[in-house]
Amino acid sequence: MRIALFATCLADTLYPEAAKATVRLLERLGHEVAFPAAQTCCGQMHVNTGYQRDALPLIRHYVETFAGFEAIAVPSGSCTGSIRHQHAMVARRLGDPELAHRAEEVAGQTYELSELLVDVLGVTDVGAYFPHRVTYHPTCHSLRLLRVGDRPLTLLRNVAGIELVPLPDAESCCGFGGTFAVKNSDVSTAILADKMRNVLATGAEFCTAGDSSCLMHIGGGLSRLRTGTRTIHLAEILASTP
Amino acid sequence: MSTFLGLPTAPPGVGHLRGNSAFPVAAREALANTQLRRNLAKATTTIRAKRARVVAECPDWDELREAGRAIKMATLAHLDEHLSRLEAEVTRNGGTVHWARDAIEANSIVVELLRSAGATEVVKVKSIATDEIGLNDALAAAGISPIETDLAELIVQLGHDRPSHILVPAIHRNRSEIREIFLREMDDADPGLTDVPAALAEAARLHLRRKFLSAKAGISGANFAIAETGTLCVVESEGNGRMCLTLPETLITVMGIEKVIPRFADLEVFLQLLPRSSTGERMNPYTSMWTGVTPGDGPQNFHLVLLDNGRTAALADQAGRPALSCIRCSACLNVCPVYERVGGHAYGSVYPGPIGAILSPMLTGIEDNASLPYASSLCGACYDVCPVKIDIPSILVEQRARHVEAVRGRSAEAVTMAAAAWAMASPARFAAAQRAGSLGRLLARGGAIRRLPPPLSRWTAARDAPAPPGETFRQWWRRERRP
Numbered sequence: 157m158r159i160a161l162f163a164t165c166l167a168d169t170l171y172p173e174a175a176k177a178t179v180r181l182l183e184r185l186g187h188e189v190a191f192p193a194a195q196t197c198c199g200q201m202h203v204n205t206g207y208q209r210d211a212l213p214l215i216r217h218y219v220e221t222f223a224g225f226e227a228i229a230v231p232s233g234s235c236t237g238s239i240r241h242q243h244a245m246v247a248r249r250l251g252d253p254e255l256a257h258r259a260e261e262v263a264g265q266t267y268e269l270s271e272l273l274v275d276v277l278g279v280t281d282v283g284a285y286f287p288h289r290v291t292y293h294p295t296c297h298s299l300r301l302l303r304v305g306d307r308p309l310t311l312l313r314n315v316a317g318i319e320l321v322p323l324p325d326a327e328s329c330c331g332f333g334g335t336f337a338v339k340n341s342d343v344s345t346a347i348l349a350d351k352m353r354n355v356l357a358t359g360a361e362f363c364t365a366g367d368s369s370c371l372m373h374i375g376g377g378l379s380r381l382r383t384g385t386r387t388i389h390l391a392e393i394l395a396s397t398p
Numbered sequence: 399m400s401t402f403l404g405l406p407t408a409p410p411g412v413g414h415l416r417g418n419s420a421f422p423v424a425a426r427e428a429l430a431n432t433q434l435r436r437n438l439a440k441a442t443t444t445i446r447a448k449r450a451r452v453v454a455e456c457p458d459w460d461e462l463r464e465a466g467r468a469i470k471m472a473t474l475a476h477l478d479e480h481l482s483r484l485e486a487e488v489t490r491n492g493g494t495v496h497w498a499r500d501a502i503e504a505n506s507i508v509v510e511l512l513r514s515a516g517a518t519e520v521v522k523v524k525s526i527a528t529d530e531i532g533l534n535d536a537l538a539a540a541g542i543s544p545i546e547t548d549l550a551e552l553i554v555q556l557g558h559d560r561p562s563h564i565l566v567p568a569i570h571r572n573r574s575e576i577r578e579i580f581l582r583e584m585d586d587a588d589p590g591l592t593d594v595p596a597a598l599a600e601a602a603r604l605h606l607r608r609k610f611l612s613a614k615a616g617i618s619g620a621n622f623a624i625a626e627t628g629t630l631c632v633v634e635s636e637g638n639g640r641m642c643l644t645l646p647e648t649l650i651t652v653m654g655i656e657k658v659i660p661r662f663a664d665l666e667v668f669l670q671l672l673p674r675s676s677t678g679e680r681m682n683p684y685t686s687m688w689t690g691v692t693p694g695d696g697p698q699n700f701h702l703v704l705l706d707n708g709r710t711a712a713l714a715d716q717a718g719r720p721a722l723s724c725i726r727c728s729a730c731l732n733v734c735p736v737y738e739r740v741g742g743h744a745y746g747s748v749y750p751g752p753i754g755a756i757l758s759p760m761l762t763g764i765e766d767n768a769s770l771p772y773a774s775s776l777c778g779a780c781y782d783v784c785p786v787k788i789d790i791p792s793i794l795v796e797q798r799a800r801h802v803e804a805v806r807g808r809s810a811e812a813v814t815m816a817a818a819a820w821a822m823a824s825p826a827r828f829a830a831a832q833r834a835g836s837l838g839r840l841l842a843r844g845g846a847i848r849r850l851p852p853p854l855s856r857w858t859a860a861r862d863a864p865a866p867p868g869e870t871f872r873q874w875w876r877r878e879r880r881p
Contacts, residue, residue, distance in 0.1 A: 163871050165822060169832050170864050172871035179875075191875050197822040202815060204776060206798030210819035217823055242795070249799075300778035329735040333775025340773060341856035342426045346435075346739040347775070348860070376861030379846050 157277070158188045160225040162218075162266070164235045164368070165197035167389075171368040177395035178231045178269060184395070185279060189229075194221045199246075200238035205335045208246050215243045216255055219262050227276055228266040231391045233298030233367045236268040241301055268298060269391055270307040270366060280310050285398045287317035291360035292390075293351070293374065295367040296329050308366055308390055315393060321358045325350070332373035348377045356383060366390045405711035406500065407763040413501040413532040413707075414560070415762050417746015420769040424744040425736075434570050438741050441569045442732045448678025449729060449783070456674070465667045467787040470723035473660055474713060480625040480658045481704065487628025491690025493700040500707045501531035508533060508617065508650055509540045511701055515648040517542060517615040521606075523632060523639035524548035525619025526564060526726060527652050527705055529748045530761075533617070544617070545609050547638040549602050556583035562742030562750065564728040565676050570741050573598060606638060616646040616697070620653040621725070622668060623702075625660050629689045630702070633672060633682045640686050649688075649697035654705050656713075656722040668725060671785035675727035708761030717796045721757045723786040728753075730780035730790060736773055745770060752780035756793045764801050771797035810853075829872065836866040 159182055163175035179189050199214035218239065222228050230236045240263045247256035273279050292312060298304045312320055331337065331347025351374060355363045363378070365371050368389055375387035408415050417424055428434060453459050473480055485495040498504035508528075512520060520537065522528065522544050534544045534555075546555040550568040554561050557579045561567030568576070577593040580601055586608075587601050618639065622631040630651055632639050643649060659668070673682040691700050712722055731737045731751030742750030747758035747767070755774055759767040771794045780790045802812070821831040841847045842865030850858045857863060869877070 165828070168871040169835065170866060172867050172869065172874055175871040176874060191872070191879070193872065193875075194825045196825055196828040199819075199822075202819055204795060204798070205811075205815065206771075206795075206800075206802035207812070207815040207819070208799045209803070210815050213823040214819060241792075245792075296775070296777035296779070300782055327779075329775050329777035329779070331735065331775060333777070336772065336775045337861075338853055338856045340422050340425060340736070341859060342422065342429050343736055343739055343773075344775070345860040346429050347735045372864060373861065376846075376857070376863060379862040380848075380860060 157227060158190060160190045160192055160222055160228045162195055162222065162228050162230045163191070164230060164232045167231055167368045171389065174231050174368050174389035174391050177389065177391040178229060181282060181391060181395040182229060185277065185282060192221050198235045198238050200235055200242065201334050203238060203242050203246055208250060211246055212250055215246055215259060218243070219255065219258050222262050223258065225265055227272060229269060229272050230266060231269050231366065231389060232369070233268050233295050233302055233304065234369060236266055237297040237301035239263050239266045268302055268304060268366060270304050270311055271302065273311060274307045281314035282311060282394050284315045284394050284396050285317050286315050286393045286396045288361045289319040289321060289359065290362045290364055290393065291321050291323040291355060291358040293323055293330065293363055293365040293370065294326055295365050295370045298366050299327060311394060321360055323358055324354045330370050330374050332370050337373060348373060352377050356385060360385060362386050362388045364388050364390050364393055405714050407711050408708040408761045409500050409502060410766065412505070413530050414748045415530060415758050416766050421744060421773045422769065424746060425740040428740040428744045433572070434741055435739065437570055437572050438738055441566060442738045445678055445732045449675060449732065452674045452678050452680055462667060462670055463785055463787050466671050466785055467723065469659060469664050469667060470786050471720065473658060474656065474719060474722055477655065477658070477713060480660055481655055483625040484623055484628060484658050487625065488690055488702050491628050493628070493690040493702055496701060496703045498703050498705050504531050504652060504703055504705050504707070505533055505536035507703055508652065509536055509542070511650055512542050512615055515615050515699065517648065519543045519545060519609070519613050520615045520617055521545050521547050521609055521613040521642045521646065522616070523618045523634065523642040524551050525617065525652060526748050527619050527654050528617060529561065531705065531707060533652065547606050547642055549599065549636055549638070552602055552606070553579060556580065560743055561748065563731060564726050564749065610641040610645050613646050615648040615650065616642040618643055618649065618651045620651050620657050621672070622665060623653055623658045624662050624665070625658050627662055627689055629662065629687050631665065632686045634684045635677065635682055637684050640684050643686050643688065644696045646697055648699040650701045650703065652703045652705055655709050672725055672727055675729040675783065675785040712760040715760060718756065718760045718793055720788045721753065721760055721793060723788055724753050724757065725786060727785055729783040729785065733779040733783050735775060735777060745773065752790045753788070756790055756797060759797055764797060764804060768801050771801060832870050838866045
């Protein structure tokens with residue numbers, strides 16, 4: 157299958173390893189990956205902060221860049237959530253029903269990585285090898301906007317060599333919330349403190365998730381406290397081979 | 399020609415819908431209260447687990463939620479008709495209905511009614527609506543002493559405090575603090591009072607029993623009002639409410655207009671949804687229902703005050719209207735990562751937590767509670783537990799948009815957002831911005847940035863920021879994959 161990669165602005169700019177891993181993984185599974193170079197950002201930060209008018213050109217740009225692809229892979233639950241739940245809503249709210257219609261079509265072809273692997277490509281064992289102790293944080297938007305359920309965990313369980321340990325109170329938010337982490341930084345930090353406590357309690361070497369943004373938050377806290385526990389994107393584990 | 403300025407919102411200066419400081423400031427203070435943090439964490443964790451257990455018992459929970467949502471939304475679509483029907487039925491059954499445009503009108507109606515009844519003391523069953531309008535302050539100003547009879551409300555009242563949770567107003571207090579409050583404020587408390595919960599409950603019971611037997615008037619809220627029969631319904635755990643509803647000669651019920659439901663049969667849905675969502679019980683211990691006045695039995699004067707106070711404005715708001723479906727179960731508070739850390743006071747309104755973050759700005763107008771829609775990480779846990787399926791995260795996002803569009807300011811944030819959107823609307827500009835941003839590597843030590851300038855300093859106060867990589871993904875792609 158020919159799959160378009162939407163790297164997301166965050167992974168493209170700050171976490172290229174997550175996007176590279178997505179490419180390596182999909183190619184290893186026998187698929188062709190396209191990277192439409194015009195892509196930029198889904199506009200989620202703007203929408204969630206109240207700047208829908210500023211987001212509208214970004215939404216239009218996403219739709220124009222990715223229209224026509226059979227499947228679009230996104231290594232992010234929250235960007236996929238925004239594309240699926242907000243793009244058409246914003247277009248409609250700002251009086252562009254035609255764009256809303258096209259946005260719905262493109263959103264229908266857009267998949268978060270674990271959805272793409274399990275539902276579209278029908279794979280649960282990607283043949284990865286990752287001999288480390290790992291805990292998985294199911295990010296809020298993967299969990300509650302996309303309902304990815306246990307797809308990421310199923311994929312992780314089939315990774316050779318992995319020691320997967322459950323994260324206590326896993327379904328609680330990490331406190332990121334986009335600009336929430338800056339606007340309400342004290343509350344965000346308090347929520348993060350509990351998430352870090354739970355991550356550290358697992359004794360895991362890595363905390364993984366399907367979203368670079370939540371990982372930036374959790375990882376930023378773990379790094380600040382010099383905990384020695386690292387974050388890693390789900391795609392990077394699934395792309396690892398002996 | 400007159401200009402339509404929109405529907406009236408809850409007036410300032412009266413009641414408790416507005417805080418003294420913006421949410422981030424109030425939250426910072428609350429976060430520093432370690433006792434509060436412990437109490438909240440313990441209480442919300444316990445209630446959360448209880449709720450999850452009893453909800454899991456219901457194979458038709460999602461159908462019940464959908465039914466609850468559908469009944470509420472259909473009722474709101476014809477609210478005027480249902481309220482007129484309710485008024486007619488209450489009146490036909492010997493009650494009197496009063497319409498209050500706002501807090502000021504509602505308070506003066508209640509004060510007048512109590513004056514006519516010759517009451518100097520009034521017992522109250524927990525009612526958030528009366529707290530919303532600041533009724534106790536209005537009563538005190540008129541020389542009438544209100545006595546809260548819900549145990550938690552009594553603790554709050556005696557502690558000269560504010561409620562911090564819809565269902566468990568004293569959630570921020572633990573039992574040793576309650577013992578201290580009782581010993582200090584309750585004139586008839588036993589000096590040897592311990593902090594054993596049963597002993598505390600007994601002290602309150604003895605204290606309240608005397609009040610129940612002497613008060614001429616009672617004030618209640620309502621969980622539901624049934625239009626077709628004119629029946630009012632209050633659900634509670636302690637039985638103190640039932641005392642308030644049955645012992646005094648005069649009963650005044652203050653109820654938000656959104657509490658009406660069309661049919662008696664609709665209760666079947668809500669009496670399943672509410673206790674399981676709120677206290678995590680299959681059924682609450684006391685469900686009281688009354689219809690007008692029954693000669694020789696219970697209060698012989700019944701008054702129903704129908705309160706607007708911004709609700710019609712909320713009703714007119716297509717996107718926000720579902721917030722009026724709320725049945726005040728507080729499940730959203732108990733699962734909210736923000737509420738769990740800061741408690742209710744930080745929200746500055748009687749309606750805290752996720753539902754408060756959308757409802758308070760709707761009742762007051764967004765400009766008076768502009769920081770509340772941002773008091774959420776948009777994690778979505780509230781929507782998942784809501785028994786009437788209010789999509790709180792989407793309404794928060796809508797309110798943020800309205801706030802930004804209303805302010806229209808060239809705030810630093812607005813300029814940054816516009817610049818970011820401009821850069822990201824074009825791949826060439828985006829790539830240029832990435833190259834400029836990669837200079838951030840100069841700030842990094844050991845692969846991380848420890849300190850950034852404001853406003854991002856609020857990020858680096860507690861978290862490292864990633865150092866920009868030597869090569870962006872798109873640079874890698876072009877280098878590796880260009881044919």
